[in-house]
């Protein structure tokens with residue numbers, strides 16, 4: 001199945017957007033093996049990418065440049081087993097889970113990307129999309145670079161490797177490279193002796209630092225630090241380069257600016273509710289979204305239910321604010337992997353039910369408020385409303401814990417082009433009719449900053465069209 005088919009398949013199963021990737025890195029100053037920690041970290045980040053995953057580890061005291069890696073297509077559980085993990089081993093390493101929004105879904109494009117060059121080796125993992133990747137790839141190709149993949153990470157690795165030739169150390173090379181990269185990138189990479197984490201100056205994608213005894217970690221989300229019993233130290237600041245070596249942590253903030261554009265949709269949908277992203281609890285943020293919805297779009301009803309997983313906390317917030325009883329209206333099957341057989345048209349309805357089913361007792365004979373995080377194309381929302389009505393709901397009032405999607409995302413998610421976004425082409429009344437709902441209300445964009453405790457340094461371009469970085473000339 002190719003990338004486009006995969007996306008269509010997952011779209012009609014869950015109708016959801018996807019984050020591009022999750023990154024994780026570990027360095028034990030006391031030379032303990034970090035392979036198992038990276039494996040557990042990736043498990044906790046699985047929601048950020050389910051197409052492929054990989055781990056690369058090395059020994060800072062071993063032969064320079066020897067990197068052992070294991071990568072494959074599928075979930076962390078599919079790719080790794082005791083045998084292949086045992087063959088890795090080392091006190092420094094990086095790991096990655098991937099969903100492809102740029103570059104095909106194939107083994108060549110899996111990460112970590114390990115390159116050998118004149119200064120040794122680099123193992124690179126990356127979350128986000130560059131907006132100037134076409135220009136950089138073209139420039140590098142004209143000066144002799146031969147690309148083996150179609151992912152941005154290879155371009156990043158090349159730019160850093162070239163800069164390294166004329167710089168004193170790898171962090172200086174990373175800094176020079178960052179001045180050439182545009183768009184979204186949270187990078188975790190290892191050189192023979194250093195683990196480095198960089199976040200683009202706008203901080204589109206998250207990245208945090210943790211520590212357990214003498215082992216340091218980088219992770220896309222704090223839930224991955226929890227999974228390895230690490231203490232959260234802090235987030236990497238947008239524009240910062242953090243280097244970990246045998247002497248501990250050091251930081252370069254010379255590229256940091258005041259102009260952050262952190263992705264607001266991490267709180268609404270992408271991140272796990274047990275994570276804190278840039279100091280804000282994702283769970284609390286979703287509760288707040290539900291409360292705002294109840295204030296802005298009140299309705300008389302008997303029960304509030306959330307479309308799992310991200311709609312559940314927002315439904316709780318709506319129930320708390322409105323006084324309407326909260327119920328568990330859906331059961332989600334989380335075990336559908338990439339081997340799920342693409343059903344024929346005739347059985348597509350039941351395919352959706354394999355992913356999500358209604359608990360009839362909760363909705364039968366009731367006026368239901370159904371909370372979801374977003375509507376992309378609308379097809380899945382329409383099926384879910386129909387499932388509720390077939391289960392006996394007398395009314396279904398849909399409330400969405402984000403503003404309408406009106407613009408595509410170029411920063412590492414798969415918010416699609418305008419022609420595919422239902423809200424870009426229809427009024428709210430028309431969408432309500434298309435869903436077969438009794439009423440429809442979206443979160444007001446004016447109140448988005450309340451989800452992040454009033455901080456204005458957030459990207460909301462897929463709702464407002466105000467891009468912090470100029471979109472690529474070619475999508």
Ligand code: SF4
Nearest residue numbers: 263409459460461462
């Ligand atoms: S455009 Fe939307 S999804 Fe993309 S980074 Fe900005 S807020 Fe996040």
